[in-house]
Amino acid sequence: MRLLRTRQGTLVAVGVPILSVALALVVVGVLLAANGSDPVAAYRSMVSAAFGSTFALSTTIIKTLPRLLPALGIALALRAGLWNVGAEGQIYVGALAAAGVALFGPVVAFPIAAGLALLAAAAAGAAWGAIPGALRARRGISEVITSLMLVYVAIHLTNYLVEGPWLASGSTFPATDPVPIELRLPIIWTGTLLNAGALVVLGVTVVVAFVLGRTVFGLQLRAIGANDRASRVAGLSVGWVTVAAMAASGALAGLAGGIEVLGARGRLIEGFSPGYGFEAIAIALLGRLNPVGIVGAALLFGALDSGGAGLQTTAEGVSSAIVPITEGFAVVFVLIGLGIVEMLARRRQARAMLDRAQAPDRPIARDGLAGPVVGA
Amino acid sequence: MGDVKHEGPLLRLEGITKAYPGVLANDSVSFELRVGEVHALLGENGAGKSTLMGILYGLQRADAGRVLFGDEEVAIAEPRDAMALGVAYVQQHFSLIPTLSVAENLVLALRFGGRRISLRDGAATVRELSARYGLGVEPNVAVERLSVGEQQRAELLKALAREPRVLILDEPSSLLSPDEVQRLGTVIRRLAAEGMGVILIAHKLDEVLAVVDRITVLRRGRNVRTLVRAEATRELLGELMIGDLAARVDHQRAPRAGAGDDVLEALDVSVGGDRGQTAVDGVSLAVRCGEILGVAGLQGSGQVELVEALAGVRPLTGGAIRMDGRDIGALGVRARRRLGIGHIPADRRRGGLVGDLTIAENLTLPVAGERPFSRFGVIRRAAVNDHAVELIERFGVRTPGPAVAVAALSGGNQQKVVIARELWRQPSVVLACYPTWGLDFAAAAAVHEELQRQRDAGAAVLLASMDLDELLGIADRIVVMQGGRVAGEVDADAAGAEEIGLLMGGAAR
Structure with missing residues (x-):
């Protein structure tokens, strides 16, 4: 996890991702040009489809929301040294729970009904995340494998319900009945489709940043992520924090699923997430596990999504496949960039050690000498 | 031959x-x-x-x-x-x-x-x-x-x-x-x-x-x-x-007045090692209040694992641990800390400190959930900061400030942070494993002084070390470990000193 070390200069923290995105755009531009397309025209049509009008801007935000919460969740887990790669599944179980409350829950007035459904979504996501957490804490089973496997359980469970018991009556399109109006998240920006889910996401983002930076749980989580051995010596319950971090991570993804059902989609649809939970991993890395950075990265991915849709209608001969290509390059460049920064830092450190020792020795301590045994 | x-x-x-x-x-x-x-x-x-x-x-x-x-x-x-x-x-x-x-x-x-x-x-x-x-x-x-x-x-x-x-x-x-x-x-x-x-x-x-x-x-x-x-x-x-x-025995040292009651007792303790071997094999010893018990041994003698077991970091595979007569063998690290155990672990970088966190965060890590450092789970930055500033001053940590990442400190200053975190509350039991490893003379002397101060304040101090000078310099009694067992116990005086080398090398007593 050294690549993701969070304590680096601001210049590095901000500069590397921005430079990486720019570089990705340049590389894709070169590819477009080599293909006989006009990259400038393509980018212009993308920018206009993403930011060119009120509606474009709202579309970008709408497409940002389902990516932002899972990305924050993944970052939270990663700060604790845990790879939650199962956000996609947690999105689906969250959506299932929200739809379940909408279809079968008590009939109550709007804010309470919607609130209940969102709580259920978060709880379902938390449970889905806690399973790999508990397996890791109790049995040492890799959370990477188990959280990923649970994705498929969640997707197929959704497919089964939506195609069978929960299928809207008289319909063949695999989706439930629309969510009753008491649960629908209302439009908050007239003339657009932006719903109150945006406010929920905004609020939760602030809470996540606060929890990470200012609470005991956040401190314990970061401590365990950086050095679990020392954390155990200090009396922290590594197992408990592991489960809690994975549950919190899953809750955020589940909430995102619930917001999609009550908001943008208005019902539970089979395959409604085109892989938000997987894209969120890239977003978390691009945003350097920092809440502010992640908001920026999620916005970028949202803009690329809405811009890519614009491409298909305006720029001729340019495939919207350039969107995932650009995203991929951006993440790869960030990782390379951070690798280079780390390498330079280590080299600088080595040189400093060398100067201090004023000896012709090799600078970096060998593994065999790293323990408390000086074999001098 | x-x-x-x-x-x-x-x-x-x-x-x-x-x-x-x-x-x-x-x-x-x-x-x-x-x-x-x-x-x-x-x-x-x-x-x-x-x-x-x-x-x-x-x-x-x-x-x-x-x-x-x-x-x-x-x-x-x-x-x-x-x-x-x-x-x-x-x-x-x-x-x-x-x-x-x-x-x-x-x-x-x-x-x-x-x-x-x-x-x-x-x-x-x-x-x-x-x-x-x-x-x-x-x-x-x-x-x-x-x-x-x-x-x-x-x-x-x-x-x-x-x-x-x-x-x-x-x-x-x-x-x-x-x-x-x-x-x-x-x-x-x-x-x-x-x-x-x-x-x-x-x-x-x-x-x-x-x-x-x-x-x-x-x-x-x-x-x-x-x-x-x-x-x-x-x-x-x-x-x-x-x-x-x-x-090498320090003859200047004032003779210890008789130490007090047994505070921490290990009874037939066995502990497994990292490679699955039996690292500690049926060790019994007792640390009294107001004394420094040295545990001498070579690398692999089981000292590290013994200390970790006493601190609750490593589970027992056999035997019991008592503190003030109460069985604490099943308690976790945090519960033992609450009872008054301070633990200076063998390797400060791997086991003692979280390098990426600040000095202030490291100093409060074990007590972050307690008042005044947090309220309802929210950290009170001012309290954490004041605490860090006070400990930095009291234990002489040389740093520009409490918000510096611990990884940026020198080895001696890192160890001071560990010691400050473990000893500021005057624990009744101090477990110190290789506390001066890799430190220069001045830093090591500061650690010794602090351990002696704890003893004089009535703490039961266990000092595990591979360095005979250190043990002969500040320990009151010395238990020698070899191959996971206690090979013998000697007084930290001239006569005892002669036995240690033989015992460490595995000679039968």
Whole structure:
């Protein structure tokens, strides 16, 4: 996890991702040009489809929301040294729970009904995340494998319900009945489709940043992520924090699923997430596990999504496949960039050690000498 | 065993000098190895054995001195040069890849040395060498499924496949059972009989005496003496290794008034180690309030695991731990801390501190959930900061401020942060494991002072150390551990001092 070390200069923290995105755009531009397309025209049509009008801007935000919460969740887990790669599944179980409350829950007035459904979504996501957490804490089973496997359980469970018991009556399109109006998240920006889910996401983002930076749980989580051995010596319950971090991570993804059902989609649809939970991993890395950075990265991915849709209608001969290509390059460049920064830092450190020792020795301590045994 | 073949010297090291900042690790050391000889290099931890062998193997470069093979001076800049000259080094820490088979490890190692052989030939080589020396190593078993003894023989086999002229074995017996040690001894004699020169780095006297032809003793970076097997006795070697221990006792120290009641008791405690071995095997001891109990031992003696078990970091596999008469063996780390146990762990970077967190965060990590440092789970920054500033001042941590990442501090200052975190609340029990390891003189002295201050304030202090000077300097009683057991208990005075060396080396009492 050294690549993701969070304590680096601001210049590095901000500069590397921005430079990486720019570089990705340049590389894709070169590819477009080599293909006989006009990259400038393509980018212009993308920018206009993403930011060119009120509606474009709202579309970008709408497409940002389902990516932002899972990305924050993944970052939270990663700060604790845990790879939650199962956000996609947690999105689906969250959506299932929200739809379940909408279809079968008590009939109550709007804010309470919607609130209940969102709580259920978060709880379902938390449970889905806690399973790999508990397996890791109790049995040492890799959370990477188990959280990923649970994705498929969640997707197929959704497919089964939506195609069978929960299928809207008289319909063949695999989706439930629309969510009753008491649960629908209302439009908050007239003339657009932006719903109150945006406010929920905004609020939760602030809470996540606060929890990470200012609470005991956040401190314990970061401590365990950086050095679990020392954390155990200090009396922290590594197992408990592991489960809690994975549950919190899953809750955020589940909430995102619930917001999609009550908001943008208005019902539970089979395959409604085109892989938000997987894209969120890239977003978390691009945003350097920092809440502010992640908001920026999620916005970028949202803009690329809405811009890519614009491409298909305006720029001729340019495939919207350039969107995932650009995203991929951006993440790869960030990782390379951070690798280079780390390498330079280590080299600088080595040189400093060398100067201090004023000896012709090799600078970096060998593994065999790293323990408390000086074999001098 | 006594009939040494007096052929010419195979290898000579002359006037090797190597300085590290603050330490002269080798001070004009000379060493000679003959063809077909098993030559032990003996000394305490820190005597300069590993440095000398590191220079021979190209891991370090000497500041002065020459290395001669036969009569020819050679330059060894890196391990490849040493390998090319026919030197093989079996280090204490295994360099096998656990998920690969023995044969695969062998093929990889040879490839690193510039020789390419097929996996099939590798397996054949393993079988052949294993049969020839009675190593009992199967080629196609994954290394992680081997016992520690088998892993060591696999490591040895890997070295032998290079057909070395000089074989260096670093503490080969430290992890082995008595049977395995004997078996290894047979292999070593066999190798020597075939004309190989074997250098044995060791500190267990009995084992050394069973296989060697000659012994060179180092102490504090210097040659003390080289003697042949016939003149060596355990007593003589112990004395040569450790020197005049009585002179190291601090006679200025005021005699301790009788210490108080037993505060922390270990009753027949057994603990497992990281490699699945039994690291602590039925240890009983008691620490009284107002005393420093030293636990002496060499690396691998079980000190680290014992301290971790007392602190609650490592589970017991047997026995009980009592504090003030109450059984605390089942309690977790946090509960034991609440009862008043402070723990300075063996390795401050890996086990003590979280390098990426700030000094203030590290100082409050164990108590972050308590008032005044947090309220309803929310950290109160002002309280955390004030606490850090106070401890930085009180324990003399040199830092620009409490918001600095701990990783940026020097070793001595990192250790001060650990000590501040563990001792600020005046714990009734202090467990300190290698607390001065890697510190310079001034920093070490500050740690000793703090431990003595805790004792004088009535704490029961347990100090585990490999450094006899440290133990004789500040401990009131000393328990010696060897091979996971208590080998004996001595007073920290001139008479007791003489026994320690023997006990540490594994002599029966």
